[in-house]
Amino acid sequence: MSDDGDDIILSELDDAELVEQMMDDLYDGLKEEIEEGVNILLGRGWAPYRILTEALVGGMTIVGKDFRDGILFVPEVLLAAGAMKAGMSILKPLLAETGAPTIGRMVIGTVKGDIHDIGQNLVTMMMEGAGFEVKNIGINNPVESYIEAIHEFDADILGMSALLTTTMPYMKVVIDTMKEQGIRDDFIVLVGGAPLNEEFGRAIGADAYCRDAAVAVETAKEFIARKHNQASA
């Protein structure tokens, strides 16, 4: 995004300029600059949650949009995610101390037979950035692992990910098992992964297919709000 060769002294920028610069640095995957920016804003008295949402999530949302539009590709998204992760690792303990708002709780994992977790790691990070508590149960999960995790973690949402056309049908196994156990409607089920589409999500009985991490966040917020509205009606 920024390609001028001039060295920018982050500490000399005012708050608005610094946030804008951090968004640029995040876009360019500059981990150290993001860490420095986060520490500067903390030093200026910014609340951790504000830094997270305005600088990091704001920047990562631009990355997500450009990925969707074919301007950025997976390597660049991974670098940006690495930079955001570095910033979040400074903020996470502080967020816990300051009692940042929690929107909902999610368990996410890649299905049995599948070892790809780039997508679900991005979703985890963006969901955490948006105020969700997320338990990422990793790769190659059989149905038992999902069900155990959603109970243990008292989840609102179950997220399932798959990269392979040969593994994505396993999502239906998980949903069907939830139905058999009479717990399907207790959870919001979101699915995602490169070979999936909306039609597949509907066919297996998921609540929604999310084409990328930003959509997953928006969809999760929408379903949680709906759930709260139903509960208060």
Next chain:
Amino acid sequence: MATMDEVVSKFPGTANATPVEEDLRNSGLSGSGQGSVLLIACGALAHEILALRDANCWTHLDLRCLPALLHNHPEKIAGAVREAVLAARADYAQIFVVYADCGTGGALDRVCADLGVARIAGPHCYAFFDGVDRFIARDEIDAFYLTDFLTRQFDAFVIRPLGLDRHPELRDAYFGHYRTLVYLAQTDDPSLDIKAREAAERLGLSFERRATGYGELASQLGDWAAASAANAD
């Protein structure tokens, strides 16, 4: 079945007709216009198909290849095959598709059924080289496969698209959960063995060479060649 060297020595003209790898990768291969039966194939299979055709004197088979780079964009394969079949249909008595499912999630099967053409069985070319039943039974979820073509084209199909030439630090984000690089060798070529082993080292994986020869590609093409020759009589 004959090796590539045997084919070249038996049919000296074949050496000159060997397609250029860069063309196979980016633009595919035009048919010669000779023969009553057309094989529409992935560019990554061109050398093997031509070797089998020439070794077995299947002179009634013509070969047209789509760009091998579609391997990295499986969502485009079904549409590209549909176009190729429709474009060639008037010029040939019969058309066969030499693509496995290749990550199309059944989309290619729907196109083939719609157009009334057969395709080679299996989820990937890895499967039909190894033997589909054996490949599925192995259930190697943490194996990363290379064929002869993909070994020769490792940089173009793996390193550059994943940005590992510019950002080698991303390697573990992509391959951290893989354990072994399995080189499915169609031919006995020590230089490819070295390249495949180097590829494994570069990805931080253990290495296994598995001599498959042409596997079920040979038997399937043989069946199609015989059936189409019988139809013509």
